[in-house]
Amino acid sequence: xxxxxxxxxxxxxxxxxxxxxxxxxxxxxxxxxxxxxxxxxxxxxxxxxxxxxxxxxxxxxxxxxxxxxxxxxxxxxxxxxxxxxxxxxxxxxxxxxxxxxxxxxxxxxxxxxxxxxxxxxxxxxxxxxxxxxxxxxxxxxxxxxxxxxxxxxxxxxxxxxxxxxxxxxxxxxxxxxxxxxxxxxxxxxxxxxxxxxxxxxxxxxxxxxxxxxxxxxxxxxxxxxxxxxxxxxxxxxxxxxxxxxxxxxxxxxxxxxxxxxxxxxxxxxxxxxxxxxxxxxxxxxxxxxxxxxxxxxxxxxxxxxxxxxxxxxxxxxxxxxxxxxxxxxxxxxxxxxxxxxxxxxxxxxxxxxxxxxxxxxxxxxxxxxxxxxxxxxxxxxxxxxxxxxxxxxxxxxxxxxxxxxxxxxxxxx
Numbered sequence: 001x002x003x004x005x006x007x008x009x010x011x012x013x014x015x016x017x018x019x020x021x022x023x024x025x026x027x028x029x030x031x032x033x034x035x036x037x038x039x040x041x042x043x044x045x046x047x048x049x050x051x052x053x054x055x056x057x058x059x060x061x062x063x064x065x066x067x068x069x070x071x072x073x074x075x076x077x078x079x080x081x082x083x084x085x086x087x088x089x090x091x092x093x094x095x096x097x098x099x100x101x102x103x104x105x106x107x108x109x110x111x112x113x114x115x116x117x118x119x120x121x122x123x124x125x126x127x128x129x130x131x132x133x134x135x136x137x138x139x140x141x142x143x144x145x146x147x148x149x150x151x152x153x154x155x156x157x158x159x160x161x162x163x164x165x166x167x168x169x170x171x172x173x174x175x176x177x178x179x180x181x182x183x184x185x186x187x188x189x190x191x192x193x194x195x196x197x198x199x200x201x202x203x204x205x206x207x208x209x210x211x212x213x214x215x216x217x218x219x220x221x222x223x224x225x226x227x228x229x230x231x232x233x234x235x236x237x238x239x240x241x242x243x244x245x246x247x248x249x250x251x252x253x254x255x256x257x258x259x260x261x262x263x264x265x266x267x268x269x270x271x272x273x274x275x276x277x278x279x280x281x282x283x284x285x286x287x288x289x290x291x292x293x294x295x296x297x298x299x300x301x302x303x304x305x306x307x308x309x310x311x312x313x314x315x316x317x318x319x320x321x322x323x324x325x326x327x328x329x330x331x332x333x334x335x336x337x338x339x340x341x342x343x344x345x346x347x348x349x350x351x352x353x354x355x356x357x358x359x360x361x362x363x364x365x366x367x368x369x370x371x372x373x374x375x376x377x378x379x380x381x382x383x384x385x386x387x388x389x390x391x392x393x394x395x396x397x398x399x400x401x402x403x404x405x406x407x408x409x410x411x412x413x
Contacts, residue, residue, distance in 0.1 A: 008194040009126045010150035012083060015184070015191045016122055017154030019090075022162040022184060023113075025265030026177050027055055028251045029166075030101065030109075033261065036177070038104055046378035049252070053374015055110050056248055060367035062117030067360045070121030075353070078201045079129040082121070087192040089119025094185045101178050117363070123147070124359035131343055131355065132202040147336070149281045156273030158184075159266035166262050177262070220357060228345035229354060231408055236338055236358065237365065238395035239301070243331055244366040246308055246388040247272065249373050250324065256381045258317040268324065275325045279332030293337050298399045300334035303327070305392035312385035 030038040031052045032045075039048065066089075074082035093116030100108035130143035164170045165179040223230050250272070251265035260268070287296050307327035311320055339358060346354045369387075376383035402408065 002198075004198045005200065006130075006146065008191075008199045009129055010146060010153075011194055012087070012122050012191045013126050013147055013150035014154040014157065015187050016086075016090075016120055017151040018158035018161070018184060018187065019116065019120070019154075022158030022180050022266075022269075024056070024248075025159065025162055025251050025262045025269060026166060026180060027113075028052065028255055028265055029262045030177060031055065032252065032255050038101065039106065045256075049256075049377040050374045051106065052252055053370050053372075053377070055106075055113055057367045057370030057374065058110050059113040059117040060244075060363045060370055062114035063120045063363035064117075064360050064367055066118035067121035067124050067356055067363055070125060070356075074125045074128060074356075079125050079132070080195060080199050080201050082125045083195050083199070084192065086119045086122035086125070087188055087195065090116055090188045091185055091192075093117075093119060094181055094188070098178050098181050098185075101181075120363075121356075121359070123151070124355045126150075127339065127355040127359070129199075129202070147339075149277060151276065151280075153273065153277060156270055156277060159269035159273065162269075163263045163266035169263075220360070222353065223357065226346060226354075228407065229342065229357070231402065231405075232338075232342060232345060233361075235297075235395050235398045235402075236342075237361065238391045238398065239334065239338065240362055240365040241369060242301075242304060242308065242388045242391035242395065243335075244362065245369045245373055245384045245391070246311070246327060248366065248370050249377060249384040250311075252377060253312070253381050253385070254317070254320065256377070258320075260317075268321070271321050271325050272328045275328035276332040279329045280336060283329075283333050284336050287333055288337065288340075293341055294399065294403050296337050297334055298396050300330040300337075301392050301396035301399065303330045304334070305389050305396065308385050308388035308392060312382040 030036050032048050034041050034043075039051065043051075066086075070082050070086060073085070093112050093114075095112070096115060097109055097112030100106075100112055127147055130147055161183055162180045165183055166175055166177050168175040223233060250268050251260070254260040254264060254268055258264075304327050307323035307330070310323040311327070314320055314323065339355075342354050342358055369384075373384040373387075376387070
C-alpha cells in the first residue's frame with residue numbers, strides 16, 4: 001500500500017473521530033446550557049442529562065447497525081466502495097443536524113446524529129484495509145497503532161476546531177455552534193475526494209453479499225465458531241464499558257461539576273486526544289517489543305481503573321486533567337494491542353469480520369452506556385465514573401484469571 005493510500009485511511013479515521021471530539025462539547029452546550037436556547041428554558045437539569053444520553057446513545061446505536069452491514073459489505077464490494085458509502089452518509093447526517101439546530105428540533109438532531117452514526121463504519125473498514133496491507137504480526141500491530149494515531153489526531157483536531165469556530169473570543173461575531181459543523185462537512189468531502197482518487201483495494205478476493213435483517217446479530221453470533229475470539233470478548237467488553245462510559249460523560253461531568261462550556265469541554269477532549277496520540281504514536285511499538293501483550297493490557301487496566309476513580313473524586317477542575325490524560329494514555333496502548341490480539345485469533349479471510357465485530361461492540365456498548373449513563377448522571381454525576389472504575393478492574397481480573405490458559409497464551413504473550 002502506498003504512503004498516500006495509508007494517509008488517506010488515516011485522514012478518513014481522523015475525520016470520523018474528529019466528529020466526536022468536536023461534536024460532544026457542542027451537543028453538551030446545546031443541551032445542558034439554558035442560554036443556548038435549544039431546549040425550552042424550563043427543562044430541568046435531570047431531563048437535560050437524559051436528553052444528552054439519548055442523542056449520544058442513538059448516535060452509537062446507529063453506528064452499531066451501520067458497522068455490521070458496512071463491514072460485511074467491505075468484504076464483498078471492497079474497502080474503497082464501503083468507505084465512499086460511509087463518507088456520503090456522514091455528509092447527509094451533518095446536514096440534517098445543522099438544520100435541526102437552526103429550527104431548535106431535538107428529535108431532528110437525534111435523526112441527524114443517528115444517520116451520521118450509521119455511516120461511521122469507516123473505522124472498521126480502515127482497520128481491515130490496514131490489515132490487508134500487513135505482511136507480519138508486527139506490521140499489523142504497527143498499522144493498528146497508526147489507526148489509533150489517526151483517531152487521536154481527530155480527537156485533538158475536533159476540539160480545536162470546535163472551540164475556535166464556536167467561541168466569539170477567536171473569530172468574533174462569525175462564531176456559532178453550527179460553524180464547526182460546516183467545517184467538518186468540508187473535511188468529510190476532502191476525505192471522500194482522497195478516497196476516490198488515491199485509495200485502491202489491496203485485497204482482491206470478494207465474498208458474495210446478501211442483505212439479511214438477521215445480520216444485526218449474526219455477525220456477533222458467529223463468535224461461537226471462533227473459540228479464541230469468544231475467549232477474548234469478555235475482557236474486551238469490560239474494557240469498552242470502562243473506556244466509553246468515561247469518554248462519553250467527561251464533558252458532561254465537567255460542565256455539571258465545574259461549569260465548563262464549549263471551550264472548556266474542548267480542552268478536555270484535547271487532553272484525551274493528546275494522551276491517545278502520544279501513546280499510540282510513540283509507545284505501542286517499543287512496549288510491544290519490550291513486554292508481552294498480556295502485560296501491556298493488564299497494567300493498562302490497572303492504571304485506567306485508578307484514573308477513573310481519581311477523576312471523579314479529585315474535586316479540583318484543573319487537576320481532573322491529570323487522571324484524564326493518564327487514562328487515555330493507557331487506552332492508546334491497550335486498544336491497538338487488543339486489536340492485534342483479535343487479529344491474531346482469526347485467519348486472513350476473517351479480518352474484515354473480526355474488525356467489524358470489535359467496532360460494532362464499541363458502538364453497541366457506547367450506545368447502551370450512553371443511555372444508561374444519562375439516567376445515572378441525572379441521579380449522581382459521579383456514577384458513570386464509578387462504573388468505569390469497576391469495569392476496568394473487572395477486565396484486569398479476567399485477564400489474570402483466564403489469559404494464562406494454553407489456547408490463549410500463544411496469541412497474548
